[in-house]
Amino acid sequence: MMRGTVLVRPGTIELREVPRPRPDADGVVVRVRAALTCGTDLKAFLRGHPKFPMPTLFGHEFAGELAEVGREVRGLHAGDPIMAAPTAPCGTCYFCARAQENLCEQVMDTMVLGAYAEYVKLPGSVVRTNLYAKPQALPYAEAALLEPLACVLHGLDRIPIRPDDTVVLVGAGAIALLHLLVLRARGVERVVVVARNAARAAQATELGAAEVLGMSAEQARASVLELTQGRGADVVIECTGQVAVWELAPSLARRGGQVVLFGGCPTDSVVRFDTNRLHYDEVSVSSPFHLTPRAVRASYELLSSGAFSGAALIAAEYPLEQLGEALDRQRRGDGAKFAIVPGAR
Numbered sequence: 001m002m003r004g005t006v007l008v009r010p011g012t013i014e015l016r017e018v019p020r021p022r023p024d025a026d027g028v029v030v031r032v033r034a035a036l037t038c039g040t041d042l043k044a045f046l047r048g049h050p051k052f053p054m055p056t057l058f059g060h061e062f063a064g065e066l067a068e069v070g071r072e073v074r075g076l077h078a079g080d081p082i083m084a085a086p087t088a089p090c091g092t093c094y095f096c097a098r099a100q101e102n103l104c105e106q107v108m109d110t111m112v113l114g115a116y117a118e119y120v121k122l123p124g125s126v127v128r129t130n131l132y133a134k135p136q137a138l139p140y141a142e143a144a145l146l147e148p149l150a151c152v153l154h155g156l157d158r159i160p161i162r163p164d165d166t167v168v169l170v171g172a173g174a175i176a177l178l179h180l181l182v183l184r185a186r187g188v189e190r191v192v193v194v195a196r197n198a199a200r201a202a203q204a205t206e207l208g209a210a211e212v213l214g215m216s217a218e219q220a221r222a223s224v225l226e227l228t229q230g231r232g233a234d235v236v237i238e239c240t241g242q243v244a245v246w247e248l249a250p251s252l253a254r255r256g257g258q259v260v261l262f263g264g265c266p267t268d269s270v271v272r273f274d275t276n277r278l279h280y281d282e283v284s285v286s287s288p289f290h291l292t293p294r295a296v297r298a299s300y301e302l303l304s305s306g307a308f309s310g311a312a313l314i315a316a317e318y319p320l321e322q323l324g325e326a327l328d329r330q331r332r333g334d335g336a337k338f339a340i341v342p343g344a345r
């Protein structure tokens, strides 16, 4: 048996004694050393999620050491420190054949859920495609950023960004701050963050934002125009998942600029755009989803490079017993992410 956190129904989690998972022949079981809270988990906790049929174990950002290895697995051994993304594509469907593995027909069905537990089981597909040896020097909690960072890299992969671009990030949660860190690491000098929450605004400044606009996205338009000689930003990245912000984002971009709508909105949301901005002003809009194996590799390489640290995004560590408190702080915007460390006191 082991201890694992069960999402019983929206608003209710319970730490229970549950059977310790055994590996499939081609899979592994990981002893979780750190699992990170994430906006998706928070949404599932607060209002349910179509991909989280309850009751269910949950938590999908993790790193740990291999506890047990399936008999067909070669080259991996119990005790190895690892990091992995929670999904893997099938490799054979229409989308996989076109290198759009993020849209793979099976990618979300096989998602690993259950990282807020002492042990978590990974299927063979994840082991073969999206599992990496964790470098000794990389702390487990930072290694657990593999998945969210891969999602950010996947989105950035799809748009051209120059170091002299002005990039506006709307929002200052974990995803916005990860964008900020990556853009700074890529030499983009002028990243402007729109964040109403004062603590998050302060953190964005600390992490290298050139300007922080402590106001709503609507109010920020005048400031963004002022900062860009009236043109608008070269790139606008929406990281809130709010319909009103999606609709507003193109108005912050310059003619020929790029808009990335990163935050997923509630199911059945409908947005409206001014066609003149998209057509005559040629503002491009993309809305990247999830990650590809290529992005996971890039994320692994960045985290392992020693030149990049996501430590500042992890506000505090909690033991399994206090996941509820961590989610509550995240809901209040009191920290971008929290590390859940089984066995920590």
Ligand SMILES: [Zn+2]
Pocket (backbone or CB within 6 Å): 038, 039, 040, 041, 060, 061, 147, 148
């Ligand atoms: Zn996540």
Ligand SMILES: [Zn+2]
Pocket (backbone or CB within 6 Å): 089, 090, 091, 092, 093, 094, 095, 096, 101, 104, 105, 106
């Ligand atoms: Zn596929």
